[in-house]
Amino acid sequence: MKGKSHVIKNERIKLRPMEIEDGKHLYKWKNSEEVFKYLGGGFKPQSFFELNEFLPQLCRITEKNYRFIILNAKNNLPIGLIGLYDINNIHRNCEVGLYIGDEDYLNMGIGTDALKLIEEYAKNYLNIRKISLSVVSENIGAVSFWEKNSYKLVGVKKEDRYIQGKYCDVEIREKFL
Template sequence: MLFESSRLKLRKMTTEDTKLYHKWRNDQEVMHSTNPSLDVYPMETTKEFVEQVILGSHSAKSYIIVEIENERSIGVVSLTNIDYKNRNAECIIDIGEKDYWGKGYGSEALKLLLDYAFYEMNLHRVSLRVFSFNDRAIRMYTKLGFCQEGNSRQSLFRDGKWHDIIYMGILQNEYFEKRV
């Protein structure tokens, strides 16, 4: 099955996931390395976001990452800003359950999403943004074949310092070559 590996499976996000997503979205430690605003959201705002932006968008596909052994939802992975004409999309990943950090679940989930993006959707390019201090994520993206395409200098203020936002991308043929 395309959306399943030895340890993970991806399933479509539904409105029933709102409470869990709300928990992850408001966990400052989880969002520290991925969300530029670090706002705390009321449940109603998260509900509207899930219904309109995640589930109601024709240019986004979001999946809950489920660890198979315990059937535990551990994070979310998405393709956003899908441009079907130019065959481009952005990807986002958050492992919301901190006890699953640093164990390869993020890269495994992202491989499943990239397989879908390139093999099934026939996208030409997938891009992402990563904060310059997120060394672990940058290593993972590079290992998967993403290349740095640019950066937005000192555009994020976090922990009392200015940080760059790095733009990375991978092309379909690069992904196929990496998978061989």
């Protein structure tokens, strides 16, 4: 899976492996507090220089991590990012991460489309049987999204993340494919 050779798509979106050229979009998204405040590393503004140093590693698809840019199928403009992480081929499980970086595409079902495509890919091409994730409990929109997509609550890490001056719980959710 290198470059543009492997694209997963439906009528509305395409998922393609990340490329160095995606750096300008990632830079904009990573520096948006609304996009990043609840994500794993939290909101930490980053210079373009810092991001560019890390980009080759982000773009590399490995046996353990697959990252895809979510594109609008009509105009090929980047919308967000979805990835499968910590892939374990013995236990046939992994984690999923997803965000819509372009706020014009929020609440349009793009995240659901991307998730369905990546689940199908994980099941049919990577032989994954279970996907898990972590979500900050206070991120009501994300919690609702994962519930609607059949990710069941299996545990809570109490006061696990420090966000905007307070500690927040993190839910662990999973789904069998």
